[in-house]
Amino acid sequence: MELGLNGYAALSQVGTGLRQRIFSRAFIIADPNDTNNTIVYLIVDAQSGDTAVRHGVLQGLAALGGEYARYGEHNVALSGTHAHSAPGGWMNYLLPQIPNKGFDKQSYQALVDGVLLSIQRAHESLAPGRLTHGTTEIVDGNANRSPYSYLANPEEERSQYQYNTDKTMTMLKFDRTSDSKTTGILTFFSVHGTSLYENNTLTAGDNKGVAAWLYERSVANDTRYADDFVAGFSQSSVGDTTPNVLGAYCEDTGLPCRFEDSTCGGKTEQCRGRGPYFQENDYGAKSCFEMGRRQYSAAKDLYEQLDSNGTQIVGSSSVASYHVYHDFTNYTFPSPFNSSTLKTCYAALGFNFAAGTTDGPGQFDFTQNGTGPAESNPLWYVARAFIHQPDAEQQACQAPKDILLDAGAVSLPYAWAPNIVDIQGFRVGQLMFIISPSEVTTMSGRRWKSAILNASTEVLGIEDPLVVLGSPSNSYAHYLTTEEEYGVQRYEGASTLYGPNELAGYVNLTLTYLPYLGSSSDVSKLSPIPAGPNPPINTNNSLSFITGVVYDGAASGQSFGDVLSTSPNTTYKPGDTISATFVGANPRNNLHQESTFAAVEFLDTSSGSWKTVRTDADWNLIYMWNRTNTVLGYSNATIAWQIEDDYYEIGNPNPVQSGSYRLHYYGDSKSVGGSITSFEGVTGAFTVSI
């Protein structure tokens, strides 16, 4: 709350409440005969991985010591679901900090602490188990938001694929051998976390957060699943995908946007993608639920098939990882695709970065594909020079990108963008993990996967290798397009930081280090990988213009937690919304991690006790907070329960039942002296009639 949400880079998108709690989900796989050979794959409900957050997590693991010494730089991958609806203020570099008004230590610590706890819980649950791999297609699970760029790829390459996005969901099923129960699923599917629109101000995990919550809710009474089952929905080749699958239309005319540059009347602002329920006036909430439901449903169906149609992951003695930091500044290397010598550049963003996308359009006179007047507007060149004027070498390196922000050259007050990124790979048996810091477009992902698959057979001798790709992970390095897509310079190309050869650079490096995923005896014959240059960690020197909580006040005659108003009826049915407003206090006084700000309670008539049946982790229970008097510190907290109908009850083994309910608010107030005091508020009972 009161913190900018991360993803759309919109100053106006400041948090006002909680639609859904966000989580870190940790998956650990180890060689049972040598537990130092282990990998940790993290899925965080966040815009991306990040250099500072990962550094904080690694420091935390080092401080834990003991058995946790096996986890470190080489084998911890921090991937984000790319949700655009989670709090920001935790990123390492200045550029993504700007829309959030800087760095917020509380937000950063909440993320680091949660990630660490998820790893601890995964570590403490380690037990012998088997992995099963399978795939399915979700044809209506995504669309391509830059098909014009995709068409720039060679026709003979495009003709190998039926779709212009990856429609494949890959699942790894984790089964415990002691009781054959499934302890987790780890899925990979490519779709942007932009179902909730830029005007949404409620924290949530976007469509992948919905998918994970739906799946975890669905197994409550299913004895095939273990207690504390975890469902992971990892992001993959996300770069040019969108969940707004109905296409991009002009909001003023209702006509399709111009294909080449996604404009309406020559401007980007009116061109927006439409999700399945775009007609709802709900900031994209129902579309978000629907796109999550599609991933959830596909995962459930795939799960049912894996025992008969799945592929066992074999080779528990082949769990390996590597990690190296690499500076893309003027990196010269042999192309992995042909016999040329290529070079990457230090980080820069092009003019069309400022045009945004159909998921979140930009402003002013920027357009995708450079068709607008921005690139002929001298004022932008003055602004560019004020920040840093790219020299001729940089401009040639980045061509045909017309550079707007020469970010990689700026280090005042601290680095604006990464030049140093994580190059990391995992192997589990015959399964290879590509860990990408950049948001990989569809065709980039295909080329990268193909290169790794081929090399896994040639170099590592793996028969029938499998591959998954997780992005954006570790350091956040914006986008990754093919050289051809880069040439079009839509948003994704303009955001490909290291120039047209960035994909070739990533592929070259991951092929270079692929031998380090070989057998222990083979790896022992290789020279140790140098760690590489350390990236800057700006946690302690980042700027912050985010004000803290001063104090909370309650009006005369009121106490914190008092019910100010409730919905008028006494009886409700599925599909209705009941809400209550309380005398509130700033939720930043106590984040209630592992707990809740809001609850729905059901009266158990047999015992006369109230039982919690919904918390703010549930999609249909919304917690909102707003200041009513800044000087006096007054605020309200509103809880709204959108009572689930059949659509929202999908897979729920414990649906709403008829009976008496009430709403319960948990808050914490801050006195002028700074002390924090907990309080609660409870409504009267109301009836839900099914």
Place this chain on the structure above:
Amino acid sequence: MARTGVIALLVGASLALLVVLQLLANTGLHETSSRFDFHPLRETRAGTDDDNVFLLGVGKADTTG
């Protein structure tokens, strides 16, 4: 000759003792493996001969800030 016999007896007894100890140790390992199947040990992770069996762990925690 007598001393040789005593030495042989001692060597034989030592070898027998080693065999017995090894058998006991293997029995212990087997029991550890059995316990390991059902109750993962925090301090030691006994190995397995099944190349399709990994050590797997999953965990989830709140990161809401």
